[in-house]
Amino acid sequence: MRRSLIQVTVLAVVLSVIITAISLVIDWFPEQASTSADDVDLLYDVLLIVSVPIFVLVMTVVVYSVVRFRARPGDDRDGDPIHGNARLEIAWIAIPTVLVTALAVYAWVVLDDQEDPRPDTMLVNVRAGQFAWRFEYPQPGGQSVRSNELYLPKDRPVQFRIKTDDVVHSFWIPEFRIKQDTVPGIVTRTQTVPSRAGDYDVVCAELCGLGHSTMRQQVHVMEGDRFASWIGARRQALAAAAPEPGRQVFTTYGCAGCHTLEDAGAAAATGPSLDGLAEVYDKRNPRLSLEAYVRQSIVDPKALVVPGFRADGMPANYSSQLSRAEIDTLVDYLARASSSSSGPGTAATVPPPAGPPR
Incomplete structure (x- = not known):
C-alpha cells in the first residue's frame, strides 16, 4: 500500500510539472496594450501554478482509487468498514482555505492597484444599448463630444463610466485586460492606462440578445498630439455648428454604429444603408x-426585413427608448437626409467627419 502511494505521488508530481509548464507556455491572451495588463497576466499565471497541481493531484487519486479499489466481477461484498481521519480532514479543509484566501488577497491587491486614482485622468462616458456602444467625452460648458468609436491618448489614465439603456452588457477590451458589466439603473466604473498605440476591439462579453455578436466596435489608441488634434477638431465642430436635431438623435442612440448615412458621416454595414431610401x-x-x-422600421423593425440582413440585428425597443417627439424628429431627418443622399450603398466609403489622422 505504501509503495502504491509513493508511485501515485511521484506520478502526480511529474504530471503536475508537465501540465503546468504547458499551461504557462500557452499564450492565453492577446497583446498587452495597458499598464495593468502585465499584472493581470502574472495573476493568471499564479492561478495556473496553484490550481493545475491541485487538479492533477485530485484526478490522479480519483483514477487510482477507481482502478485500485474497484469491485471485481462477482464480488457483491460491502467495502471494509473504516473510520475518518481527523488530521486528514483538518488538513484538506485548512490548506484550501489558506490557498484561496491568499489568492483572493493577491487578486484584490492587483484590482486595487488598477483602480487606484491617478492624476490627469480623462473621463469617458460609455453608453450601451442593443447592439452598439456610444462614447461621450465631457467638455467644459456641459457639452460632450460624441463618437461611435473609442479614441484614447496613449499613456494617459482613462476612467470609463458605463451605463446601459436596456439590458445587462459587459464592456470588454481584451488587450487592456479590463471587463466591466453594465447594469440597468446604475453607473459602473473601470479605468486603465493605454500603453500601446493601435486599433483594438471593444466587445460585449455578456449575452444581451439575438444581435449580441454584432456588438463590436473599435478603440483607437494614439499618441497624445494626435488625440489632441482629433478632440480639438470635434470641439470646433461642436462649437461652430448648430446641431441638426434629427442627426443628434441618430448619433445619440447608436444608429451610426450599424447603418450607412452620408449626411451623418456614418459608414457601417451591419444594417441596411439609409442613403437613397426614396428610391x-x-x-x-x-x-x-x-x-x-x-x-415602421424604427418602431417595428421585424415587420419588414431587407433581404440579406438579419431580423434580429435591429433593436426592437426603440419605441420605448425614444420619446414620441424623438421618433418624429428622427423620421423627418431620415426622410430628408436619405432623399438628398447619393443612393443606396454609395456612401459606404465616406469617412466619418473630423476623424483622427491615420
Whole structure:
C-alpha cells in the first residue's frame, strides 16, 4: 500500500510539472496594450501554478482509487468498514482555505492597484444599448463630444463610466485586460492606462440578445498630439455648428454604429444603408409612404426585413427608448437626409467627419 502511494505521488508530481509548464507556455491572451495588463497576466499565471497541481493531484487519486479499489466481477461484498481521519480532514479543509484566501488577497491587491486614482485622468462616458456602444467625452460648458468609436491618448489614465439603456452588457477590451458589466439603473466604473498605440476591439462579453455578436466596435489608441488634434477638431465642430436635431438623435442612440448615412458621416454595414431610401422604399412596401416606412422600421423593425440582413440585428425597443417627439424628429431627418443622399450603398466609403489622422 505504501509503495502504491509513493508511485501515485511521484506520478502526480511529474504530471503536475508537465501540465503546468504547458499551461504557462500557452499564450492565453492577446497583446498587452495597458499598464495593468502585465499584472493581470502574472495573476493568471499564479492561478495556473496553484490550481493545475491541485487538479492533477485530485484526478490522479480519483483514477487510482477507481482502478485500485474497484469491485471485481462477482464480488457483491460491502467495502471494509473504516473510520475518518481527523488530521486528514483538518488538513484538506485548512490548506484550501489558506490557498484561496491568499489568492483572493493577491487578486484584490492587483484590482486595487488598477483602480487606484491617478492624476490627469480623462473621463469617458460609455453608453450601451442593443447592439452598439456610444462614447461621450465631457467638455467644459456641459457639452460632450460624441463618437461611435473609442479614441484614447496613449499613456494617459482613462476612467470609463458605463451605463446601459436596456439590458445587462459587459464592456470588454481584451488587450487592456479590463471587463466591466453594465447594469440597468446604475453607473459602473473601470479605468486603465493605454500603453500601446493601435486599433483594438471593444466587445460585449455578456449575452444581451439575438444581435449580441454584432456588438463590436473599435478603440483607437494614439499618441497624445494626435488625440489632441482629433478632440480639438470635434470641439470646433461642436462649437461652430448648430446641431441638426434629427442627426443628434441618430448619433445619440447608436444608429451610426450599424447603418450607412452620408449626411451623418456614418459608414457601417451591419444594417441596411439609409442613403437613397426614396428610391427603394416603395419597392419594399408600396403601401407606405417614405415617412411611414421609416417609422415602421424604427418602431417595428421585424415587420419588414431587407433581404440579406438579419431580423434580429435591429433593436426592437426603440419605441420605448425614444420619446414620441424623438421618433418624429428622427423620421423627418431620415426622410430628408436619405432623399438628398447619393443612393443606396454609395456612401459606404465616406469617412466619418473630423476623424483622427491615420
